[in-house]
Amino acid sequence: MPIDFSAADPDGGRKETSMFPRKLMLAVLGVATPFAAVAADVYIGMLSVNEGALRLTRCSLGKPIYLLLSQEGRPLTEWPGASPQALEEKARTSARILGEFEERDGKPALRVERIDAIRSGESCHLDDWLNEQDASGTEP
Numbered sequence: 019m020p021i022d023f024s025a026a027d028p029d030g031g032r033k034e035t036s037m038f039p040r041k042l043m044l045a046v047l048g049v050a051t052p053f054a055a056v057a058a059d060v061y062i063g064m065l066s067v068n069e070g071a072l073r074l075t076r077c078s079l080g081k082p083i084y085l086l087l088s089q090e091g092r093p094l095t096e097w098p099g100a101s102p103q104a105l106e107e108k109a110r111t112s113a114r115i116l117g118e119f120e121e122r123d124g125k126p127a128l129r130v131e132r133i134d135a136i137r138s139g140e141s142c143h144l145d146d147w148l149n150e151q152d153a154s155g156t157e158p
Contacts, residue, residue, distance in 0.1 A: 058131050061115045062142060065133075067105045070095060074115055074128065077142035085127040086115070099136045110141045 061084065063076040071093035072086040086094040096102070105111060114135040117128035141147065 058116050058118050061117060061128060063112070064141060064143065065100055065105055065111045065113050072097060074113070081143065082126055085122055085125065087122070087127050087129045089129060089131070091129065094130060097133050100133070110139055110146070112137045112140045112142050
């Protein structure tokens with residue numbers, strides 16, 4: 019049975035109060051929680067350019083491809099730290115993106131807040147690693 023904190027105290031009729039007023043605690047928690055952290059998620063994958071816009075191929079089994087959007091909703095064509103040469107089809111550039119998922123014309127897209135951990139020459143996909151092992155003749 020839940021405790022009734024507003025019940026009268028048997029020794030004097032005082033009402034029991036908590037140490038922190040409820041409204042004050044809710045206000046503090048609301049201010050302390052950043053809005054971006056509530057809506058955004060972290061996506062890790064491979065960066066590329068397709069049809070003039072940046073894309074992220076996520077590092078997961080299905081390899082979903084996300085169109086990367088600016089905060090205003092326009093497709094991103096470049097990002098500081100990611101050179102055009104590193105985004106060519108054969109180049110491998112991995113990155114970590116903080117963004118919010120949305121759909122654009124029925125396809126997945128990310129409204130990007132931040133891109134970091136950009137690394138050229140690395141792939142996060144298992145099949146790329148297996149192909150490298152096979153090409154080098156080593157056992158996985």
